[in-house]
Amino acid sequence: MIKKNRCIAMLLAGGQGSRLHVLTKNIAKPAVPFGGKYRIIDFTMSNCINSGIDVVGVLTQYQPLVLNRYIRNGLPWDLDRLYGGVYILPPYQQSSGMAWYKGTANAIYQNIRFIEQYSPDYVLILSGDHIYSMDYSKMIEYHEEKGADATIAVIKVPIEEASRFGIMNTAPDGRIVSFEEKPKVPKNDEASMGIYVFSWNKLKKYLIEDDANPDSSNDFGKNIIPTMLNSGEKMFAYPFCGYWKDVGTIDSLWEANMDLLNEGTSDIINNPEWKIYARNPVCPPQYIGEGASLKDTIVSEGSEIYGTIDHSVVFYKVFVDKDVYIKDSIIMQDAVIKKGARIVNAIVGDHTVIGENAIIGGEEGPDGRKIAVIGSGAVVADNETVPPGEMIDRSDEPII
């Protein structure tokens, strides 16, 4: 028996995230570790369950092993359900042939039958690479109130940065008049957050038409949204206020982590009314030993700290030895930082070893801050120096 669902979520998690370079070499972007104990996808997954959405399809394609293993039966997000819950939806072979997901819209098109099982009124399209807390149920209510065919969540961005985003030009009642992808001269400061609510019957029609069009690149932003607008469908912008960060680049990933150390923006992981759930490692509490000094830092369970850490994010099961100095950095899970190492403005990946007296990154220079990145599983030798902005890539396999 399948119960009818008012709204189900489809979470696009198949992208490579190539601008994260070595951090997404062996894992999909949504599986990149974030904030001391989370992975990027935890925020979207937690938003779903906190908003009362309990059917979530996760569309995977690029390097899915770590992501699949992480999501599994959905237990940490209370999505291990008798009806619905979480489903991993990879591309599959059909009698007509094998097709990869060609674009975001094509990924949904290929799963029309999955969606139809639940006969939803609305489908929420999400991407697994943003850090934010949002109550989707309010957006769905807004969609209903407006009698919309599609609703797109928007956030105000500084006008000088607006040309980096997809910009919605709206009428005073919120109706979208036009949409420009990365406009050179932006007319508005309301950027698309890549969060869409569609009335399912409408979306289905446009997906089928889009698939029949050989010139389409099968993408929501490039094809589906403009086509619907041109056809005069009722499309509304849903204004969102609050913290929202695209973590698609090394710099923005670093910044979003650092935001967790600030009084205001740290609420995103500390809100008891809107918890962010993660698959928890099994390990004892963190041990802070003799000689440790911590300032504006978050540390997770299972770590052992004997060094000095200033303004940094330290994940779980990290070992920081004596005389280590870490500042403005992110140290991911299971990293070992040996005696005398100095790490400044860096992202140190999971399962890495930083040798004695090694120097990773450095202070902000005249041409700005440059983040050094040590890829997952890399070993940095004793006394080795990794200059600011450098990337170290020494592992060819995902580490589980």
Next chain:
Amino acid sequence: MSAVGIIFSGIHDHNLPEITKKRTLGSVPFGGRYRLIDFVLSNMVNSGITSVGVIARNNYQSLLSHLGSGKEWDLSRKFGGLTVFPPYSFSNGTGLYSGRLDALKSIISTLEKINDEYVVLADCDTVCNMDYSRIIKYHESVNSDITVIYQYKCVEDKSLNSTIYDIDKTGRVVTAYVGIAPDGYANVSLGMWIIKRSLLVSLVNEAVAVGQLSFEKDIIAKRAHSLKIYGYKFEGYAIKIDSNRSLFEANMNLLNKDIRDELFKNNNPIYTKVRDEAPTRYASDVTVKNSLIANGSLILSDVENCVISRGVYIGKGAKVKNCVIMQGAVVSENADISYAIIDKQCVIKNGRVLAGYPTYPFVLAKDSVV
């Protein structure tokens, strides 16, 4: 080997009056993020035991909410898994059981029905990382009827009702004393026994029929000659939580790296209920020395030699030394506390001073406001 585990969750509740006022011994918080029962449960699971029964005693709501369906210990199973038995006395016909045999009699139909060959019986007041499968192998190799697990140690507090075993050179238990401790070193029971299920069923039925209710007094002590009872000396780290002092000591022992590494072995982890707390935040300039701190806490002042649980707040200017602070407790600005066990959700207001002594820790009961 196929074995089931039976855990007595609250046989010794009276030993920690403040701490067990609102809970049973098994759900006493320990080590920053655990409850005492996590150790015996995880040890059983790590030993390959997939059917575990927990016999509850009074005040078992907190135990039930901790255990849930047993998922966190991988005991939410189609076959076997976790079963919690509410307290019931066969000898009284109702109410609370008055000994392990009475408790076992109340679940005798379950014990008769299952197919497993062995039963591991255990109290939940011992903190250790123990592999029962090795002890079952020993049990089989000496062709034992009952194997008792003990520790050779100095009996410090004679007021506690420890069971002491007299063991001969072959490892066989000659006799057992309950409540009379010799001076110095002795073989002290860890409250864990291995026995064949069929033998357990017949012993329980026979004993209860003649009004015998104590497993140690009426079975181990009285039948040491007629049954083959062997002792298994546990050489690893084990500490029984039988007083406020030992609860304090056991927590402080976790600050020792060797003990921590032995208890929380990577391949035999200790599982517990997940609470989805954010990482712990250390604000401004904080010097933390030799402390074990769980997630979800906010540390705004210096802390030394402490075990701090999930979601604890340590305010600015507070002095916190040699303390065990349980979940959700608030230590406000400029409070000064040392040698204390602060139970869950306690609030210590601005500038309050609390101090115990290393051998007599000050205990603040759950939900207290100072």
